Amino acid sequence: MTAPIPRLEIRNITRVFDGRRVVDDVSLKVMPGQVTCLLGPSGCGKSTTLRIIAGVDMQDAGEIYIDGKLICDTVFRIPPERRSIGLMFQDFALFPHLSVGQNVAFGLSGSKAEKRARVEDLLDRVNLRRFIDDYPHQLSGGEQQRVALARALAPRPRIMLMDEPFSGLDNRLRDEIRDQTLGVLKDEGTAVLLVTHEPDEAMRMADEIALMRGGQIVQRGAPYNIYNAPVDRAAAAFFSDIN
Numbered sequence: 001m002t003a004p005i006p007r008l009e010i011r012n013i014t015r016v017f018d019g020r021r022v023v024d025d026v027s028l029k030v031m032p033g034q035v036t037c038l039l040g041p042s043g044c045g046k047s048t049t050l051r052i053i054a055g056v057d058m059q060d061a062g063e064i065y066i067d068g069k070l071i072c073d074t075v076f077r078i079p080p081e082r083r084s085i086g087l088m089f090q091d092f093a094l095f096p097h098l099s100v101g102q103n104v105a106f107g108l109s110g111s112k113a114e115k116r117a118r119v120e121d122l123l124d125r126v127n128l129r130r131f132i133d134d135y136p137h138q139l140s141g142g143e144q145q146r147v148a149l150a151r152a153l154a155p156r157p158r159i160m161l162m163d164e165p166f167s168g169l170d171n172r173l174r175d176e177i178r179d180q181t182l183g184v185l186k187d188e189g190t191a192v193l194l195v196t197h198e199p200d201e202a203m204r205m206a207d208e209i210a211l212m213r214g215g216q217i218v219q220r221g222a223p224y225n226i227y228n229a230p231v232d233r234a235a236a237a238f239f240s241d242i243n
């Protein structure tokens with residue numbers, strides 16, 4: 001049997017800022033339908049890695065593949081809008097002048113009826129169908145976040161990149177929104193690369209964790225394997241304040 005092709009693979013990505021290797025020879029894979037979590041303390045290079053995959057920053061070395069096809073190395077580069085990547089960031093704002101429905105429909109092509117059906121289905125799944133004609137400022141932070149999820153998923157991206165998408169939310173809401181988000185992503189079968197500095201979020205959401213420190217991946221594996229057998233004392237300490 002041949003090995004399945006990763007939805008996303010990055011190989012030996014390096015990014016240097018001011019002579020410092022902020023991302024240092026990072027390789028990782030995200031398999032179809034899986035959530036891979038890039039986990040590590042603040043400043044370790046997670047967002048830079050994600051920005052390079054999204055195509056808004058450029059690596060100094062290394063390659064990016066989607067479904068086995070090269071999309072970017074240091075000479076060849078498919079532009080961000082043609083990578084079939086969905087993005088969700090903490091402060092990735094909705095368009096304030098568009099209704100909830102128009103926000104979700106924004107990146108869609110097809111007939112009006114097809115777009116409407118897709119928008120209604122996604123809003124149903126995040127329990128926000130009743131807000132379809134409202135405007136973002138009429139919604140709570142958690143509701144806006146769920147609209148942002150629906151908007152990112154609407155064009156059926158091959159991969160979703162999520163950078164600390166839940167960190168602006170209040171504690172009481174966070175677990176509920178994490179679980180709902182995970183449910184929608186699994187239903188859609190979307191491959192996800194989720195960046196977080198919170199071990200409990202990675203434990204809750206990931207199929208696979210890549211533990212990052214100082215620009216490098218220091219350990220990777222299933223959440224409970226990493227939790228139960230951290231690679232060194234620093235990794236153990238990082239996981240110890242999990243709640």
Ligand code: ADP
Pocket residue numbers: 017018022040041042043044045046047048049
């Ligand atoms: P994380 O998302 O893990 O918190 P980042 O990828 O945002 O980390 O940043 C990693 C390091 O790279 C930090 O020390 C940050 O200050 C530095 N950095 C990020 N972007 C730039 C830039 N455009 N120019 C210089 N340094 C940067």
Ligand code: MG
Pocket residue numbers: 046047048163
């Ligand atoms: Mg970051």
